[in-house]
Structure formats: C-alpha cells, structure tokens
Amino acid sequence: MQTATLGRTGHDVSMxxxxxWQIGDAWGTVADDDARQVVRAATDAGVTFIDTADVYGSGRSERFIGEYLAGDHPPVFVATKVGRRVDQLPENYTEExxxxxxxxxxxxxxVDRIDLVQLHCPPTAVLEDDDVFSALDGLVEEGLIASYGVSVETTEQALIAIARPNVATVQIILNCLRLKPLERVLPTARTRGVGIIARVPLASGLLSGRFDARTTFAADDHRNFNRRGEAFDIGETFAGVPYDVGLSAVAHLRELVPEGMTLSQFALRWVMDQPGVSTVIPGASTPDQARANAAVAQMPSLTDEHFAGVRRIYDDLVRPHVHHRW
Incomplete structure (x- = not known):
C-alpha cells in the first residue's frame, strides 16, 4: 500500500x-454484518485511513468503526466530521x-482523543470566523482532538481553509469529472503543507461504469433523493454532473482504461496520481469492493496520455456543467 503524509497531522496514511458514508446511510441498505466486513476487508488490504461523520446514520458509521477499534486490529487513523446536525447558521458553530x-x-x-476532526462543509462565514478556529485550537490543547481540518464544497472555501495556520487537512471532491481543484487548491495545499483528502472519487458510482440510463436507485439512496440537490449540495451526488452527461463521459473514459484495470480502478488511480493528494476515500458496500479499491495502490501510475485524455473529455463534455459552480 502506498502511503503519504497527511498534511499537518504529520501521520503517514494509506493513499x-x-x-x-456508505456504511452509515443514504446509499440504500447495507446490512450490519456487511458494514463490519467492509471495514475489516479494507484494513486487511492495507487501508490505514478511515473517514466518517457523526451524521452518517446518526452515528451508525462511527459505531461500526468503534467496534473495529475495540478489537484486534492493525493501526488505523480515523477522521470524523461534525457540524451537520444543526441548521447551517454560523452562530451554531460554537465551542459548546x-x-x-x-x-x-x-x-x-x-476513544478519548479523535485523530482528526473536520468541520463538515460549513458555510463560508464559519471559515472566516477566527473564534471558530480559536475554539478548535483549545480542543487540541485540551487533548480531545489531535488535529482538525475542513471539508468543503468549493475551491474558494478550500483556499480560505488552507490559509488558516492550524488547519491540517482539507477534504474536497476530486475525480475525473471534477478537475477544478487541480488549478489552485492542490498546488496551494502542497506549498503550505496541508493534506488533501479526495472524496467522491467515483462520482457516486458513475465512474464505476456499472450504470446506464435504465439504472434505478432505492428510495433511501441519495442518488435518488438528492438528484436535484433536495437534501444537501447537489455536488455530492454524481459530483453534480447531470446523469446523462456523466454516462456520456464514462463511455469515452472507458477507451482510456489500460488492460488489467477496471474503470473504477482507473478513476481512483487518476486521483492518487495528482500531486498533493494525501489520500483518496472511496466508499464500499461489500468486502469485494473494498479489496478492489485497495488494490489500486499496487497498480502502475497513469501516463501523460491518460491525463490528457481525461482533460479532453472533461473540457468537451463536463466543464460547462460544473467548473463555474464549485
């Protein structure tokens, strides 16, 4: 498993x-035993970084990870996120x-101390509030958290967070259909020593290549109930790309995939190969998916030809739908 330093945390984690999220809620039903097996399969395959949030199943995802931590296990670094359990008003981001x-x-x-706590896609005004970060600094000094970071929706929010002196990591959507973070976010994070956690790397499964125009999703799956941003930012569902446009892009991306890789693995390897990425966090609903994701770390890096092909498909098909928004 390839590793990288997770920004200002100073810890090396699996790339x-x-x-x-997938073992918490909003992705259709994942049975308890399946969720436990996903965590075990991932860590057995060399994964040492797990990202969760307190709202994923109202703590369900965190509890599965807690069960794992309580058992016999290889060392893992756990990041969680907070802030989405209240109305998204700046005044709710208090030390209390x-x-x-x-x-x-x-x-x-x-656990007594959490490895990394991230503000969970807060309003921009929160990122501009010195008192918020003073409170987080105090919680680090107190030993409740080891480090803190920010999960963001937009590149501008990422740049605000990166400028904060004690922000250890920034989590942002980055995949073959969302290239804007390559322009300023990743280079700035590298310069300042901030880790980048790349989420939604498979565009909610679009980049698995398993979907077509007839694919349907369960009522409790965000790919059904958030298609137009009804529940949270539309960028979290299919990376904000219109479904038909995404399917067209996937058809072209298939032509770039080297022998011995699946489209999913190609998409994950593309994210891994971007300078400045610390770790990529695909979800999984089965142990086999978790193992296939982890196997990408043993696959060869992509070539300039692959990168140019992804860029061409993005510019031709996807850019007009997403580049100006996030």
Whole structure:
C-alpha cells in the first residue's frame, strides 16, 4: 500500500482510504454484518485511513468503526466530521456545540482523543470566523482532538481553509469529472503543507461504469433523493454532473482504461496520481469492493496520455456543467 503524509497531522496514511458514508446511510441498505466486513476487508488490504461523520446514520458509521477499534486490529487513523446536525447558521458553530458533538463521536468511536476532526462543509462565514478556529485550537490543547481540518464544497472555501495556520487537512471532491481543484487548491495545499483528502472519487458510482440510463436507485439512496440537490449540495451526488452527461463521459473514459484495470480502478488511480493528494476515500458496500479499491495502490501510475485524455473529455463534455459552480 502506498502511503503519504497527511498534511499537518504529520501521520503517514494509506493513499487509498475508506470513506464510511456508505456504511452509515443514504446509499440504500447495507446490512450490519456487511458494514463490519467492509471495514475489516479494507484494513486487511492495507487501508490505514478511515473517514466518517457523526451524521452518517446518526452515528451508525462511527459505531461500526468503534467496534473495529475495540478489537484486534492493525493501526488505523480515523477522521470524523461534525457540524451537520444543526441548521447551517454560523452562530451554531460554537465551542459548546463542538464539545457536545465531539463527546458523541468519542463515545461512538470508543476513544478519548479523535485523530482528526473536520468541520463538515460549513458555510463560508464559519471559515472566516477566527473564534471558530480559536475554539478548535483549545480542543487540541485540551487533548480531545489531535488535529482538525475542513471539508468543503468549493475551491474558494478550500483556499480560505488552507490559509488558516492550524488547519491540517482539507477534504474536497476530486475525480475525473471534477478537475477544478487541480488549478489552485492542490498546488496551494502542497506549498503550505496541508493534506488533501479526495472524496467522491467515483462520482457516486458513475465512474464505476456499472450504470446506464435504465439504472434505478432505492428510495433511501441519495442518488435518488438528492438528484436535484433536495437534501444537501447537489455536488455530492454524481459530483453534480447531470446523469446523462456523466454516462456520456464514462463511455469515452472507458477507451482510456489500460488492460488489467477496471474503470473504477482507473478513476481512483487518476486521483492518487495528482500531486498533493494525501489520500483518496472511496466508499464500499461489500468486502469485494473494498479489496478492489485497495488494490489500486499496487497498480502502475497513469501516463501523460491518460491525463490528457481525461482533460479532453472533461473540457468537451463536463466543464460547462460544473467548473463555474464549485
């Protein structure tokens, strides 16, 4: 498994991590035993970084990870996120609320100190509030958290967060259909020593190549109920790309995939190969998916020809739909 330093945390983590939203909620039903097996399969395959959030199944995802941490296991670095359990108003981002949220997450995870806590896509005004980051600094000094970071929706929010002196990591959507972070976010993060956690690397499964125009999704799957941004930012579902446009882009991307790789693995390798990425966090609903994701770390890097092909498809088909928005 390839590793990289996770920004200002100073910890080396696997470049393929596990995104644990899928074992929490909003992706259709994932049975309890399947969720546990996903975590075990990922870590057995060399994954040492797991990303979750307190709202994923109202703590369900955190509790599965806590069960894992309580057992016999290889060392793992766990990041969680807080802030989406309240109305998204800047005045709700207080030290009092941070403490309450962290106490719940520490209980779910079964730990005294959380490795990395991230603000979960807060309003821009929160990122501009010095008091918010003073409170987080105090929680680090107190030992409740080891480091903190920010998960963001837009590149501008990422740049605001990166400028904060004690922000260790920034989590942002980056995949073959969302290239804008390559322009300023990744280079700036590298210069400042901030880690980049790349989420939604498979565009909610679009980049697996398993979907077509007839594919349907369960009522409790965000790929059904958030297609137009009804529940949260539309960029989190299919990376904000219109479904038909995404299918067309996937058809062209297939032509770039080298022998011995699946389209999913090609898409993950593309993200891994971007300078400045610390870790990529695909989700999984089965152990086989978790193992296939982890296997990407043993595959060869892509070539300039592959990168140029992805850029061409993005510019021709996708850019007009997403580049100006995020």
């Amino acid at each position: 393929i991590g596990l995104g644990a 609320n941070f403490r309450a949220w962290l106490n719940d997450s520490r209980s779910n995870l079964g």
